Amino acid sequence: MLRGKENNFRTLILALGGLFILIAFVYADTSDTFVNVYDSNIQFIQTPAEFPASVANTPINQSGIISFLATATDDGGYKYYLAVCKTDAIIAGNNAAPTCINGAWCISNETNSGEQASCSYTIQSTDTSTSYSWYAFVCNKSPTAICTSSSQGSGNSGSPFFVNHKPTLLSVNNDGSKNPGESITFSAQGSDPDAGNSLKLLICKTPGISGIDCDGGANDTYCTSLYSGTSPACSYDIPIPTEDKNYSYYAYVFDNFNLVSSNVISGSFVVKNVIPVITNISLNSGYDISLVQRGVTDVVVTGTITDNNSCADITTVRTSFYRSDIGFSGCDDSSKADTNNCYPDVTCELMTYGNKCDGSNDVSANYICHISVQYNADPTDGNSHNIKYYDQNWRAVLKVIDNNGQTSYLEVASGVEIMSLISMNIQSSLDYGAVIRGHSTGGDPVVLDIFNTGNVGIDIEIAGSAMIGEGGSIPVENQEYGISYFTYGLGTDLSENFSEVEINIRKTLLPISPSIGKLYWGIEIPANLKAGSYTGTNRVVAVLGEVDEW
Amino acid sequence: MMAPKKSYIYKFIGVILISLLIYLGPIVARCNAGDSGIGASPAYIRNDNLLPGSSFEEEIILSRSNPDKDAQAVIEIDAKDIASWITLNPGSIVSLPQGEERVSMKVSIKVPSDAKIGSYVGYLRIKLQEVSSGGQIQVIPAVRLDVNLTVVNTEYKVIKVQLAQIYDYIISDPLTLQLKIKNEGNVDAEPSKVKVDVKSLNNTPIATLESTNIPTVKAFAIDEVTVTFTNPGLVLGDYFADVYVYDGTQQLYKDTITFTVLGQSEDVTITTTGAADTTRLLGQILVIVGVILLIVSIIVGLIYFLFLKKNAKKREGSFVSLTGQREENKKN
Numbered sequence: 040m041l042r043g044k045e046n047n048f049r050t051l052i053l054a055l056g057g058l059f060i061l062i063a064f065v066y067a068d069t070s071d072t073f074v075n076v077y078d079s080n081i082q083f084i085q086t087p088a089e090f091p092a093s094v095a096n097t098p099i100n101q102s103g104i105i106s107f108l109a110t111a112t113d114d115g116g117y118k119y120y121l122a123v124c125k126t127d128a129i130i131a132g133n134n135a136a137p138t139c140i141n142g143a144w145c146i147s148n149e150t151n152s153g154e155q156a157s158c159s160y161t162i163q164s165t166d167t168s169t170s171y172s173w174y175a176f177v178c179n180k181s182p183t184a185i186c187t188s189s190s191q192g193s194g195n196s197g198s199p200f201f202v203n204h205k206p207t208l209l210s211v212n213n214d215g216s217k218n219p220g221e222s223i224t225f226s227a228q229g230s231d232p233d234a235g236n237s238l239k240l241l242i243c244k245t246p247g248i249s250g251i252d253c254d255g256g257a258n259d260t261y262c263t264s265l266y267s268g269t270s271p272a273c274s275y276d277i278p279i280p281t282e283d284k285n286y287s288y289y290a291y292v293f294d295n296f297n298l299v300s301s302n303v304i305s306g307s308f309v310v311k312n313v314i315p316v317i318t319n320i321s322l323n324s325g326y327d328i329s330l331v332q333r334g335v336t337d338v339v340v341t342g343t344i345t346d347n348n349s350c351a352d353i354t355t356v357r358t359s360f361y362r363s364d365i366g367f368s369g370c371d372d373s374s375k376a377d378t379n380n381c382y383p384d385v386t387c388e389l390m391t392y393g394n395k396c397d398g399s400n401d402v403s404a405n406y407i408c409h410i411s412v413q414y415n416a417d418p419t420d421g422n423s424h425n426i427k428y429y430d431q432n433w434r435a436v437l438k439v440i441d442n443n444g445q446t447s448y449l450e451v452a453s454g455v456e457i458m459s460l461i462s463m464n465i466q467s468s469l470d471y472g473a474v475i476r477g478h479s480t481g482g483d484p485v486v487l488d489i490f491n492t493g494n495v496g497i498d499i500e501i502a503g504s505a506m507i508g509e510g511g512s513i514p515v516e517n518q519e520y521g522i523s524y525f526t527y528g529l530g531t532d533l534s535e536n537f538s539e540v541e542i543n544i545r546k547t548l549l550p551i552s553p554s555i556g557k558l559y560w561g562i563e564i565p566a567n568l569k570a571g572s573y574t575g576t577n578r579v580v581a582v583l584g585e586v587d588e589w
Numbered sequence: 590m591m592a593p594k595k596s597y598i599y600k601f602i603g604v605i606l607i608s609l610l611i612y613l614g615p616i617v618a619r620c621n622a623g624d625s626g627i628g629a630s631p632a633y634i635r636n637d638n639l640l641p642g643s644s645f646e647e648e649i650i651l652s653r654s655n656p657d658k659d660a661q662a663v664i665e666i667d668a669k670d671i672a673s674w675i676t677l678n679p680g681s682i683v684s685l686p687q688g689e690e691r692v693s694m695k696v697s698i699k700v701p702s703d704a705k706i707g708s709y710v711g712y713l714r715i716k717l718q719e720v721s722s723g724g725q726i727q728v729i730p731a732v733r734l735d736v737n738l739t740v741v742n743t744e745y746k747v748i749k750v751q752l753a754q755i756y757d758y759i760i761s762d763p764l765t766l767q768l769k770i771k772n773e774g775n776v777d778a779e780p781s782k783v784k785v786d787v788k789s790l791n792n793t794p795i796a797t798l799e800s801t802n803i804p805t806v807k808a809f810a811i812d813e814v815t816v817t818f819t820n821p822g823l824v825l826g827d828y829f830a831d832v833y834v835y836d837g838t839q840q841l842y843k844d845t846i847t848f849t850v851l852g853q854s855e856d857v858t859i860t861t862t863g864a865a866d867t868t869r870l871l872g873q874i875l876v877i878v879g880v881i882l883l884i885v886s887i888i889v890g891l892i893y894f895l896f897l898k899k900n901a902k903k904r905e906g907s908f909v910s911l912t913g914q915r916e917e918n919k920k921n
Binding site: 218219220221279316318319320321324325326329330331332333334343345347402403414418420421422425452453455458459460461462463464465466467468469470471487490492493495500503506572573574575576577578579580581582583 | 632650726752769
């Protein structure tokens with residue numbers, strides 16, 4: 040019996056040994072690879088494809104997404120996974136997603152048999168190659184999951200997919216300070232890791248882009264270049280008006296697949312201050328000026344000031360008004376004021392209608408200046424026979440200062456005349472007082488002051504009439520006159536006809552103090568004249584004096 | 590030490606006096622300058638280049654610095670040989686209304702077609718006729734305009750451009766250049782050519798416009814003429830224009846003008862400034878200031894005396910008592 044148990048034990052050992060040897064033979068044929076067990080029950084019914092399809096000239100941009108699509112069916116009705124691996128190696132997962140042995144681009148969610156599966160991959164910055172191969176598998180989700188053999192798709196949507204990498208902006212320069220109306224050019228230097236790419240330069244006013252444009256749109260954009268190698272450039276026409284100051288800019292480059300550089304370079308450029316321009320100067324609207332006797336005449340000067348930095352840049356506008364021989368240099372300062380020939384540094388004002396200054400977006404404005412011209416301002420009409428400065432005229436200069444202290448001047452294109460004004464003021468009555476008949480005023484003549492209230496030298500004419508009263512009349516020739524003190528009998532007899540008197544009242548030089556001429560009067564009363572009041576009329580006429588005696 | 594009451598009184602009187610000085614000062618000065626006066630501008634009528642049959646007109650501005658009442662200017666023609674050549678407008682009597690410092694009159698000269706070559710003289714006497722202020726002798730002020738005319742048989746052309754303007758215009762309209770031209774010659778005349786160089790505001794040349802179609806200005810006259818450029822081809826915006834006016838090869842005038850080409854919906858604003866025709870009298874301003882100060886001084890003074898009098902009386906009472914005490918002390 041013991042021998043029977045020993046035989047059974049030997050038989051068992053032999054059987055196990057043989058089984059062991061059998062197993063050894065089996066595994067002795069394998070190497071380091073795993074055995075892929077294919078289940079012929081899952082299969083592609085739609086070839087895997089990239090979406091979007093990428094080829095060399097339509098790559099996927101860095102940070103972009105590439106998707107993979109495929110459709111499969113499983114005879115057992117199991118759900119499946121689409122796995123896109125980096126190599127042709129995968130392990131099915133029992134009731135789980137498969138595993139790409141050397142890494143996956145992506146693996147889809149479980150998908151019903153017969154429905155399309157998809158998965159996506161975001162291109163990373165570490166994906167520095169130009170193209171990457173992919174191997175697509177479908178694996179069912181079963182307790183004993185199996186995968187198909189790989190497929191690399193076909194055509195443009197097949198493996199590999201192509202990657203476009205971001206360019207780098209190395210530097211940006213501009214060609215210096217500009218005036219409004221000029222063009223500033225921005226030049227960039229960039230680099231691109233993808234051979235053959237061209238770069239486009241975008242210059243924004245504020246940081247930030249939206250797509251391939253500045254995020255503020257056209258109003259936020261200085262300029263955009265064409266695609267041009269690695270040295271793109273673009274120009275910006277500085278509009279008029281543009282304020283003089285520093286302007287910031289933000290530069291980006293895009294490659295020809297509209298992939299923006301990873302960096303932005305900021306800088307600034309200067310719009311320079313320009314000198315204001317004076318135009319449309321009008322002096323008294325081009326008309327000659329007639330003054331008012333012993334008064335002030337308002338003479339108006341207008342002009343247009345254009346500043347390409349904007350009319351708001353203008354701080355001061357003044358005018359000087361002068362006789363032409365004096366010139367602006369002789370009338371450019373208030374210390375040179377002379378009512379005869381120079382009205383300097385009169386402040387002008389912005390006009391409140393018409394071409395006003397509407398702020399920093401407006402380029403020009405009209406100004407108006409009021410000059411109070413005195414009655415004694417030198418006349419410039421006439422000729423050498425009658426007017427001293429007949430060969431001159433009156434001119435005006437507009438002077439403009441902007442907020443940078445830049446100054447410009449312009450004289451009116453055509454001067455105007457100040458017309459001669461002949462005028463006098465005189466007391467309206469002459470009283471001899473009480474004179475005894477048969478007597479005269481003797482050595483006590485009555486004085487009549489004659490004030491020259493024009494702008495020329497004057498002489499006078501005199502004529503008179505008999506004095507009439509209740510007792511008769513006093514003949515006109517009983518009155519005598521003279522331009523200096525006289526005793527009656529030594530003066531000039533008054534006449535009913537005009538007689539010119541060379542009193543030579545000079546041209547007034549100070550308006551508050553008119554030149555004065557004195558006319559002395561005396562009278563003799565006829566001895567037989569009845570006592571009473573007697574009245575008459577004497578005429579004193581101002582006449583233009585000789586030029587040499589002004 | 591001055592008693593407080595008296596110091597206030599002296600101060601009040603001082604303010605009144607100052608006010609009176611300001612108020613009356615110009616009046617006194619005016620009195621010193623004479624009670625009446627009249628001026629005429631220009632001071633002559635002269636033309637050295639009249640052709641037989643020609644005519645011209647001279648505007649005379651009559652002025653009074655103190656037009657405080659109505660008056661008249663009476664014009665007398667004293668010109669034996671040429672009195673018939675002279676016409677006065679509005680006539681030999683010109684109203685000088687109260688408040689009007691300047692009144693215009695016109696003297697027209699028409700030379701007969703058979704007038705002989707030579708010089709002619711005469712006078713216009715313009716006397717001021719006001720209501721007599723009384724007195725033994727009424728003194729009538731007047732001015733005399735010397736009339737000197739020369740009839741020649743030579744044509745004489747002299748034109749001057751006083752002003753050029755281009756008004757803003759709507760883009761569909763023509764560009765209009767307005768010239769103010771003074772013809773100092775004795776024949777009707779006009780410039781031969783105008784040229785307008787249009788530039789952008791940064792002085793980039795845009796277009797050059799030329800015209801020889803310029804209206805004529807009559808002899809001895811000043812007139813505004815218009816030169817029109819149709820279809821100048823300018824887009825909307827602001828421009829500079831260098832305007833040149835020629836007489837033959839001689840450049841008469843050059844100026845730079847700014848103008849704007851407007852869109853259809855924009856208003857065209859034409860800004861013109863008239864010739865100076867207003868006057869100011871510093872004296873009138875001083876008068877107003879003086880009156881105001883005078884009134885204020887009177888009111889302040891009244892307030893002082895009415896409302897502060899009580900306090901003054903109290904202080905006076907003490908003075909009286911002090912004075913009385915002193916008086917009593919003296920008696921004692």
